């Protein structure tokens with residue numbers, strides 16, 4: 001039996017009430033004074049949302065891996081409409097700035113410049129303490145480092161919100177949720193929540209000049225489609241993006257976060273290098289299994305829902321990999337659609353799982369490669 005609670009005002013959720021005869025999970029919910037409220041039955045997410053809503057009101061309870069868990073602020077990010085969570089870029093930065101003030105030893109902010117309308121592009125570093133080393137290479141003291149960039153298409157709010165959910169859990173709930181503690185203690189994450197802040201404000205794919213920033217990068221720019229700008233790197237935001245990567249030459253991989261809306265696949269990842277494609281393929285397999293296991297409706301196992309691709313001409317990811325020989329992976333989160341029962345929570349849970357699995361696989365792959373490299377020495 002497990003219990004999770006964070007304050008007197010929270011609900012206590014006792015998990016693991018298996019009855020042994022089937023796969024149902026039973027959870028008992030008590031209020032902050034240990035008064036019994038309700039027992040909830042169901043397999044994974046197969047719990048009546050009206051029960052959840054009546055108990056949780058608009059907060060406190062969410063679901064992961066078939067377990068009800070509670071977290072006071074988190075659930076707003078799981079439940080609320082995307083245009084309510086992000087009314088403007090200020091809401092995004094207020095969220096991350098709060099993490100900086102609450103966790104000053106872990107999160108800090110760097111100003112990387114402004115776009116054409118004067119909107120700031122901030123970078124947030126999530127940094128674990130270094131290890132103490134003696135007599136061994138200094139590299140042993142360093143965390144596995146990656147960059148994460150969201151919001152290059154300002155209208156794709158799923159990308160930013162799933163990143164907010166991930167970062168919130170990383171700071172507030174690392175020890176209750178699968179793999180967050182390992183990521184927090186062993187990885188440095190350089191997070192750019194909105195590389196196109198004016199596009200976030202206007203809810204547009206393009207920036208304030210009408211340019212699709214993700215077609216504005218030099219590698220095969222001449223073949224790029226859409227509003228790619230007058231020339232490669234014509235836009236401030238594109239140049240700032242490359243400045244950020246130049247500032248972190250020791251980053252192992254970049255993740256570019258998008259939201260693909262209503263396309264027929266649910267899970268889309270794109271890359272070029274062999275190791276990032278194989279890693280993406282593994283993540284896609286695991287997320288698809290999670291979808292079939294955990295979604296609260298019958299899922300058709302014959303449908304093709306995974307999509308693995310290269311990155312197209314003029315994109316940031318193609319330029320990073322082919323132009324600059326860095327590693328990068330595109331993650332396209334699914335919007336709310338009929339494959340998800342038009343359910344916001346399902347969309348957010350799947351987005352979080354996809355992002356977290358990708359990050360965790362990079363950590364595991366990196367650590368394993370360091371061990372194997374030394375195996376022959």
Ligand SMILES: [Zn+2]
Nearest residue numbers: 153156258259
């Ligand atoms: Zn996009």
